[in-house]
Every structure is written in structure tokens, then in C-alpha cells.
Amino acid sequence: MKISFPQDFPDRLSPMLVKELRQGLRTRSFIGVFLTLQIVLGIILLGAGSAATSDQAGSTISNIIFIFFSIAVIIIQPMRGMTALSSEIKGNTIDMMVLTRLSAWRIVAGKWSALVSQSALILVTIIPYLILRYFFGGMNLIGEVVMLILIFISSATLTAITVGLSASPSVILRSILPMVGIPLGAYAALMMILFSGMGGGGSVFDFFSLESTESKIAISLYITACLYYGFFLLSIGTSLIAPHAENYSTLRRVVACFVTIAAAAIGIIYCDDVDVMLVVYYLIFAPIFTISLTEFGTLVPPVVQKFNRYGILGRFLGIFLLPTWATGVFFCYLLTCIAGISLFLVRDSYINNDSIVVGMGLLSGMVFPALLVNLFKMYGPSRVSNYILFSVASGIIALTLMGIAESLSSKGLLWLFVWIPPVSMTMTDGGGINDDALLVATAFFNMLYFAIFICMAARNYRRSIRELNHSGS
């Protein structure tokens, strides 16, 4: 019997992309979204055609096209990524894939790019509707094109988040969080755009027409953040499925280090507000701290040998860049030092006590959950989800305590819980607290966590190296 081989995809495409596209284009969810979008947009344009005399017809059609397109690519498409890696893990097919020439990164990137390609297909099919809409008049061409691109970038980022998290063993992290978070986030973003008065009360599209410096900066920063978070989430997914010999941690840390240095340089030159820089640093640090402080890698010869090849310099860099939580601790405090120095070099800066407390609170807020994860010896791939659980729990405790303190009209109660990092931040809000005492208490607990964590990390790092030497490497 003659075998008729499929000729649908050329050899130069990634095997993973080919596999995912073959599967994905046949799924009911994609076909359903695709056809529904075409039918809905077709009906709307036909209906609008009959009411073409109305002045508002053009902008109404634009709004409807964008809303339906957003639902398709910002909500439905990313949600399809929720099972991307978990289904492979459950089916035990990851092992079979890593034994080919596919690296874990190519597996994850292939999953992501297939979903993004399908979103791109949806994007391409709505272009004819936008061209037809042009004839209704009143179109802000640049604004609408930029918004279309931004929606697509947002979709790609959200897909990266769901694909990356889909490797997590935690159901809450990989399924419930995206299912609740994505629609809520999309709704919040929509409301923010509609009601923030951007563009001086004009159309939403006016803001995206890149006429003001403010919008250019905002859009540039948004795209940068999307790239950074997209890369990190895909990288987290990669680490969760990668064999021990594949090290993705080092690249991740190097990227975070470069981004921190770039942010510090830009901040020192252009920024004069310490609080803005604190927020920027928090956004940069949140993903890298989360993954580096919870990393559960076993040091294996193929990874360590690459560092040892560079002699003393390699071994020194290994202290910060090898894929374990212990080196993650050293690395995160190194980043903190870079950020701390830059804050003192900001032009015309005036750093008040509250800023210092908030800065230290943000730092210990990221360190404290990791300390608990390691103190309780939580091993295995669930460390990230446990870290997030502790972070969320400490935030909830802080908010609850603040509510109780306010109802009692006394903040004295909060002093009992000042060791929980977010609590100290809530104490900066309003009066009734001795600022100097709060500063001292926050600094004390920061130093305490630092000392405990550094000692634990040093001990663990020495053990790992000793174990590696013992195993005959």
C-alpha cells in the first residue's frame, strides 16, 4: 500500500510548530472561534451597511470589530494554552519529546508560536472587515492599526503566560488563575481605557495614534513589559519540563540583570521620582525573584562543567547563575544592590522614610514567601505555586489587619504583625504611626530575613557542590 505523505508544512518550520498547527487547526475551539467571528462580523457589516447614513456608524463598527476580536484573541486563544504542557506531562509524552533533538525551549516555544499563529490567522481574517469599515468614514487609521497590533501583542503575552503556567502541577496556578484572571484583567484594561480620559476625552483610538509623547512612551513601555513577561513565563514553563542537563536559569538571570541595569541607567538619567522607579523595579523583579528563589534544580555535571571551563571567573559567576535556589538568593540580592544604588543616584531625588519602608517592604515581600518555602523544605515542582500562595496569603493578612486596625481606630495592633512584609507597607498609609520606629522595625526584619536566607543559601550551595564532587564529576 502506498503511503501519501502530508505536504502541508515545509521542512524549515519547527517540528513542534508543525505538530501543534496540525492539531490546533482541527480543534473545535479554534474552528468555533474562527467561524463565529466571521459570521458575527459579516452580520454586523451587513446591518451597518443599511444604516450607513449615520455619522456614528463607522466608529460603532470599529468598536464592535475590536470587541469581538479582543474576546477571540485575548480571552479564548490564551485559554487554549492552559492545557498546552499539562496534557503532554499527563500523557507522558514530554519524555519522548526530550529524547529527540527538541530542547525544552523549542517544545514550549513551538506550543506558544502555534497558538499565536492561529491568533494571527484570526487577525488576518478581520482585516477585510476593517477595510470595508474604512468606507464608512471617520476612521483613525494609525490609531486603529496600533490598537490592533497591541491587542495582538497582548494576546501573545497572555498566551505565553498560560502556556508557561500550564507546566505547573498546581491546578490553581495553571487553570483557575488564568480562567479568572484573564477575563478580569481584560475587563479592567477595557474599563481603564474607556474611562481614564486618555486622549483628552477623545476616542480610545486617539490615544493609540502615537501623536503625543506620553502615548509613545506608554505604548513602548507596554510592549517592553509584554516582551519581558512573555519571555519569563515561557522560560518558567521551559524549566518545569526541561531535563536536568538543560539549563535555562542562567539565560533568564542574565536577561533580568541586563534589564535591571538598563532600567537603572534610564532611571538615573531621565527619572526624578524614586517611587516610580520602585514600581518599575518591582515589576522587573517580581518574575525573576519568584522563579530564582524557588528554583529546584539539581546541579549536574553537564551544567556545572560549562561554568568550570572558565576557571575562577566561571566558578565565581556560578555562585550567581547556577540553576538552584541558593544561587538565586545571591543573584536576587545582587539585583537589589544594583537597584538600591541607582535609587540614591536619581536626579534631584528626595527619599523619604515612607519610600524606604515601601521599598524594603516590596523587597521582603518577595523574599519572605521564598524563605518560608525553603524553611518548610517544600521540594519539587510545586515550589513556585507555594511561593505564590504565601505571597497572596501575606497580602490578604495585611489587608485584613489593616481593616481591623481601621475599624478599631488604632494601628497599635499592626505592630504585632510588622514582621509580615506587606503589613509594614500598609502602616505607611495615614498617620498614627511613628515613622522612625517603623523604619527601624522594617529594616530590622529585612536584615533578619537577609541573614537567615543568605546562611541557608550558602549552606545549601556548599552541599550541592560537595554532592556533585562526591558523585564523581
Next chain:
Amino acid sequence: MSDSAIRVHNLYRFFGPLQAVNGISFEIPHGSVCGFVGANGAGKTTTMRILASLDYPTMGHAEICGINVIHHPAEVRRLIGWMPDHFGNYDNMTVLEYLDFYARALGYKGKERRQRIEEVMDFTDLVPLADRFSNKLSKGMTQRLCLGRSLLHDPQVLIMDEPAAGLDPKARVELKHLIRVLAKEGKTIFISSHILSELGEMCDTLLFLNNGRIVHHGDSESLKRSSDSLGGVLYDVQLDGDPQALSDWAILQPNVELLESRKTGGRIRIDTEDPGKAADVLSRMVKDNLRVIDFHREQRNLEDAFIDMLSNIENGNQAVPTPPPFHPPIPRPAEEPEALI
């Protein structure tokens, strides 16, 4: 090229306090078929995963065709074909697309890829199933597909973890035939299974693992001989009447042990090879009013030999090769997920 296709030396793998693999050493020559036998949790899958470069040992060495699995996992992956004990198939993907994906992932392009897929599909008889969705196949067909996938890059060593588990008799015979053909082609096959009789027919050597330690390495005959040397001959006894009478009787007899109760009797072991003693046992049965209608000597099979060996180890009658002393520097933490959420 190394003399051995697989060489393992003092291999340990700990998961926290659990010693999954406890200092095992063995060698498998090129072109041989080795069966890997042991109870669930004996350490078979862990050993096989280490050999397939999917896991790391706590200590020790493992080599495939002379290449260190720990230091050069990528090179080792080119030499091995891996069939896991269980795996899922992909939705919305035909058998041909499945093999096409793995052939692409292994770096085959164009005509060469099509040629490899054709060869593998011919060998595993998957051609008639080319356009069937891979998740709609029977268990036997799925195993053939998995075997085909693992042969795509023409590996020298095939590691198969319980390939016959869950297969019907027909599919099992087909799989056994394919393994025999592969062995004739000179591939080294390392195969684990619970079906000892089939392993005995297929394998040149058998490797028995118990609690992470090797308790026997040799061919099936040597296992039977070593078990025979422990004493005892098996007899099949058929009764007319209540089979419980046989077990009640056997408990009271000095040199007789009931191994298995059956619907019409059971299997007993008499702890001597002397036929005269067997005749004595039979006459005692008759004298004690057991209505014996059949009494014949049974050939010892591999299962019996294995169970004998394990029970002798448990009773301290047979020594287990002691692994070299190991003082773990730090037991690695368990890698099972400990999710709070």
C-alpha cells in the same frame, strides 16, 4: 566501540529516604536481549530512566555504548530508543502525522524522512493505519506505533519499559515477534516485563531486581537451576472431592509445602528430588483418605524460580550480592510535588 552496549556500575538513586536503586552493577553485551524483572517498586523504571538520560543517579556510572549517560546525555539519546510504560497519544493527529512529527524532531528532512517513516511503518505493519487518528488506536496498535517511533532514528539500543502490559494475547505475540526480529538485526534490547515466561523465551539473559538490588543475572535456565539447587520438586495433584483437604493435609506434612490451591487440587513442593520420597508422599495421601486422581511432576517455570528465590532471600537462605558501601553526602530531597495549592 565499547564491548558492552549497556554498562552500569555501582548505580544508586535515592528519593529522600527511599533507596530506589541501591548500588547495582551489570553489563549487557551488544546484540543481546536482556529481560529486566522485578516487583513493582523494585527500581526497574528508575534504572531504565537513568539509562535513557531522563533521570540522574545519586551516585554511580551508567554507559550506553561506552558513552557516559550522565556527562553526555545528548549523545546517548542518539543511540537509544525509549518505550515508556505508559503514554498518551495526541488528539487530532493521524498515525502518519505522529511519525512525521517525531521524524522531524529527530532531524530528518525531505526524502530521507519519508524513507525512514516508510521503513518503520512497514516493519511495524502500520501502513493500513496511516490515516487513522492516533488516539483512536487499540492498545496493541498504540504499542506498535510507539515501537515505530522509538525505531525512527535506528537506535543501537532499545529500552522498553513494560511494553506488553495491557496487551491482549494476539498483540503480545505480534510484539514478541517484532522484538525477535529486532534482536536478529543485532539491536541490543533491554526490556522489562512482569510476564516472565515470555521474557524467558525472548531474552538471552535475565536481570532480577529486588528492593533496588540485583538478585540474579543470567539466563533463564541458570535461574531455574539455581532455584532447583535450593531443593524441592513440584507436583501437580488432582483430587476427587474438596480441594481444601489437600491444604489441610499439607500443613501437617514435614517435607511438603502447598504452593498453590486450585479448583480441583493444587501444586505442592516436595523438598527432595528422590522419586522414592515422592512415592512415599503419594502413599501417605492415599492412606490419609485423600482421593487422588492425578499426581505428576511439574516442570518448574520462571515464575516459580523467581518466587523461590525471593522467598529464600527473605528467609535469609540465599545471599544477595552486597553493594559497595555508600555513605550519601546528603540525601537528595524527594522530588514528588508537595503542592499546597
